[in-house]
Amino acid sequence: MTDQNTQPAQTSQPATGVTAAAGFRAAGVTAGLKTSGKPDVALVVNDGPDDAVAAVFTSNRAQAHPVIWSRQVVGDGVARAVFLNSGGANCFTGPFGFQTTHLTAEAVGEALGVGAGDVVVCSTGLIGVGDQTFRDGVLRGVDLASAALTADGGQAAATAIMTTDTRAKQAVHTQDGWTVGGMAKGAGMLAPGLATMLVVLTTDAVVAADDLDRSLRAATRVTFDRVDSDGCMSTNDTVVLMSSGASGVTPPAEGFQEAVTAVCADLARQLQQDAEGASHDIAIEVVGAVSEDDAVTVGRSVARNNLFKAAVFGNDPNWGRVLAAIGTTDAEFDPYAVDVSMNGVRVCHAGAPDRPSDEVDLTPRDTRVLIDLGVGSATATILTNDLTHDYVHENSAYSS
Numbered sequence: 001m002t003d004q005n006t007q008p009a010q011t012s013q014p015a016t017g018v019t020a021a022a023g024f025r026a027a028g029v030t031a032g033l034k035t036s037g038k039p040d041v042a043l044v045v046n047d048g049p050d051d052a053v054a055a056v057f058t059s060n061r062a063q064a065h066p067v068i069w070s071r072q073v074v075g076d077g078v079a080r081a082v083f084l085n086s087g088g089a090n091c092f093t094g095p096f097g098f099q100t101t102h103l104t105a106e107a108v109g110e111a112l113g114v115g116a117g118d119v120v121v122c123s124t125g126l127i128g129v130g131d132q133t134f135r136d137g138v139l140r141g142v143d144l145a146s147a148a149l150t151a152d153g154g155q156a157a158a159t160a161i162m163t164t165d166t167r168a169k170q171a172v173h174t175q176d177g178w179t180v181g182g183m184a185k186g187a188g189m190l191a192p193g194l195a196t197m198l199v200v201l202t203t204d205a206v207v208a209a210d211d212l213d214r215s216l217r218a219a220t221r222v223t224f225d226r227v228d229s230d231g232c233m234s235t236n237d238t239v240v241l242m243s244s245g246a247s248g249v250t251p252p253a254e255g256f257q258e259a260v261t262a263v264c265a266d267l268a269r270q271l272q273q274d275a276e277g278a279s280h281d282i283a284i285e286v287v288g289a290v291s292e293d294d295a296v297t298v299g300r301s302v303a304r305n306n307l308f309k310a311a312v313f314g315n316d317p318n319w320g321r322v323l324a325a326i327g328t329t330d331a332e333f334d335p336y337a338v339d340v341s342m343n344g345v346r347v348c349h350a351g352a353p354d355r356p357s358d359e360v361d362l363t364p365r366d367t368r369v370l371i372d373l374g375v376g377s378a379t380a381t382i383l384t385n386d387l388t389h390d391y392v393h394e395n396s397a398y399s400s
Helices: 065-076 094-112 132-147 154-160 209-221 253-273 292-303 306-313 319-326 389-396
Strands: 024-029 041-046 052-057 081-085 119-123 169-175 178-185 198-203 238-243 281-289 339-342 345-349 366-372 378-385
Touching: 024 132, 024 154, 041 132, 041 154, 041 198, 041 238, 052 065, 052 209, 065 094, 065 119, 065 238, 081 094, 081 132, 081 198, 094 119, 094 132, 119 238, 154 169, 154 178, 169 253, 178 253, 198 253, 209 238, 209 253, 253 378, 281 292, 292 319, 292 366, 292 378, 306 319, 319 339, 319 345, 319 366
Parallel strands: 081 119, 198 238, 281 366
Antiparallel strands: 024 041, 041 081, 052 238, 169 178, 178 198, 281 378, 339 345, 339 366
């Protein structure tokens, strides 16, 4: 007979996300930044032996104080920790806001015994939030998070950086004795320049900072930079990649880049699938382009076309809106030689109607649009979502 007063044995959870790679600890805590009382501060620490880092940031000219700070931090290719808060973007908060970021890095450094210049800081939430109450909450979060660090804290950290996200986003890739793991947040303002919202990637492979940078930029170019959910670029976008070297394995450059790309692609799809209010996840594949740049330009033009996105929301295969969208670009093609297919049905051939539109089923959430420009061999795929009532409602009430 079991004693009802006996507590079950405590078992640790398997390491996930940013703590899947050896040499990393993480935490996610509640510091009171969110009125909901949900977790709002995360900390990821690299225990080494290596401390290499690379990062890419938003190309928006309006940049939050944490982005300005963190650009300086990663300049020497060295970092020991990433501090992240939700509940306030600390953007357009004046000199006080930049001082808050600096104080945050100093507090993390003091708690961990590292220099403030080795602490990346990331913030997400409402722009214009950064008063004394916010600062107090962030610094309180530093104390709480540094005391809660564990080698299986990836899930807690991924949960703490959520804002309008409905679920935490993590990914892991392991091979040949080394691992790449990561977490991401993002559900809106998904139209990046080099990065999408906040992403932290970790690896226990032995990789120098310059090689981290090359792999990260190659990966983000074909993953995060091709998620274009709503055409709105954030002021806080940051993707950080840290290497602990704890596995002792130096992977081949090509294999490492493939692993980083796989994790980024996984996280990018999760971002797309959790986009605010979306009812369709749309992959726009452009083939037959003269160049990859042309393929991206065409795909992004369709992804940002509100008429097309509204049609998909209504399950209307209005391919004319696709042709109208690509006609606004400077890509090389003949509008009267383009083919368009939707969910496997070619509705337009050589710029004219092909199969009847009622053969297209747009009720599934996964939606594929194939555009064949017919002038080359380059391809690219852009991920987007439909435009829904829920998206408009959520973003009309975001500040309330």
